[in-house]
Amino acid sequence: RAVGFHPRTDVFAVGSNSQILKICSLPRTQYTGNHAELMGTGLSHVY
Numbered sequence: 880r881a882v883g884f885h886p887r888t889d890v891f892a893v894g895s896n897s898q899i900l901k902i903c904s905l906p907r908t909q910y911t912g913n914h915a916e917l918m919g920t921g922l923s924h925v926y
Contacts, residue, residue, distance in 0.1 A: 880895050881894040882894075889905040890904050890905070891903055891905070
């Protein structure tokens with residue numbers, strides 16, 4: 880398996896042993912004060 884991240888965007892590629900390549904995007908974050916909420920997931924992280 881292999882993973883590659885693009886340095887300027889929120890996309891990454893995941894490859895597997897069965898010759899599958901998936902292009903994925905990271906969830907958007909919304910910064911409010913001292914925490915970030917992952918948009919569309921209902922999860923939040925305090926930094």
